[in-house]
Amino acid sequence: MRRFIIYxxxxxxxxxxxxxxxxxxxxxKTKDKEP
Known part of the structure; x- marks a missing residue:
């Protein structure tokens, strides 16, 4: 059960x-699109 919590x-x-x-x-990407 402890392993499940760690995952x-x-x-x-x-x-x-x-x-x-x-x-x-x-x-x-938005900065690159701006002129």
Whole structure:
């Protein structure tokens, strides 16, 4: 059971990192589109 909780924490952390990365990529893309 403890291992399941650890996997949940890791999954949420990785999801947050990917969300941050996608947000940064989105900001860079919008900046590139601006003249």
């Amino acid at each position: 949940c924490v890791l999954f949420v952390t990785i999801q947050g990192v990917f969300a941050q990365a996608f947000n940064i990529n989105g900001v860079l």
